[in-house]
Amino acid sequence: MKIISRRNFNSLTAKGLGGAALLSSAPFACAMGANQDKKKLGIALVGLGSYSTYQLAPALQDTQYCYLAGIVTGTPEKEKIWADKYGIPEKNIYNYQNFDDIANNEDIDVVYVVLPNSMHAEFSIRAAKAGKHVICEKPMGISVEECTAIIEACNEAGVKLGMGYRLHSEPYTQQVKEYVKEKTFGDILFVSADAAYRSTGNPDQWRLNKEMSGGGALMNMGVYAVQSTIYGTGENPISVAAQEFSTRPDYFKDTDETITAQFKFPSGAVGNITTSHNFNANAMYASGTSGWFRLQPANNYGPLSGETSNGDTIKFPHESQQKLQMDDFARHVLFDEPNKAPGEMGKRDMMIVEAIYRSIANGGETIALDFEPGYGFGG
């Protein structure tokens, strides 16, 4: 059994994946462009819920190219708590009403939108209009139309846009992409992906309210499974057919509980996803003409884990995915390095999500998808 070692990891990172640690002593001057005088980008988190509190803010204490400079919250009690905890000056604290004043704040370079899904478009567009680079959480919005509006607003304002797709910055997902690109296991013929958890909490939470979430399991966890089939084959799908299952209609009154969907890819590969708010599942598996690989778990905060038909264990040192992701985006802004999760990736996923819902509404009809090759792929 071969374990992928620190040495392999370094060679992967040197190729551009999450290489922040490797660059720690590199001089900043090399390729700085417009942000030449910036040592670290100031990030403002919009929405101080669970993800900001327990993942993003702690990760921002370890990032190398960005730091927590400001907050935007609709809950006045959180202002002092966050200011005290993270040393945030009062002038960098905003609420949803005065948020647009952030345009005049030179401490803030990037606005990171971490609100319920239905608020992503409004705050991403307001941030772009304020001249700030934008990171938008997944799903990008609650419709393709919203995704297009965010992309257009960022283009018009001349600011960069990244998605909060943390997996594109972590090494296991990079390893999968490398297997596919190098055809380590031949041509991929089949890929399956599961992304699900059991929801039993407050039935009034926004995730179960379609107006705020845009949908249920598919909008929440489903995008990870869709993504796994895409980087697991290296292709965007050409069609999808989908089914919905409901066993707890009293709890899931408004949003989808469990969805399965089958994809076809241009090469002839086929794929299957399962996503649910009713059970736990977290895996991806790909089978090629000369072997297979799997990750399980494949999409949680890590450490992830994997193995291959060669008997290899896929193993990398664990680092915060959020730290790697935000540093990758900062390097994109500062040094013009590739955008690992561009806005088009979020829009592509929403086009697939809408096709899945359309298929279900039409009794499982196969819906054709027509993407330019590589549309939405990150760098």
Ligand code: NAD
């Ligand atoms: P959360 O419910 O914990 O936090 C939501 C925040 O939005 C809270 O601070 C709440 O006060 C605020 N808010 C403002 N207006 C609101 C309203 N009308 N109703 C409800 N809340 C309102 O949610 P979260 O888990 O932090 O998720 C926020 C976003 O981040 C979602 O889009 C989610 O999909 C995304 N997310 C991404 C990941 C990831 O791994 N990339 C993980 C978790 C969440």
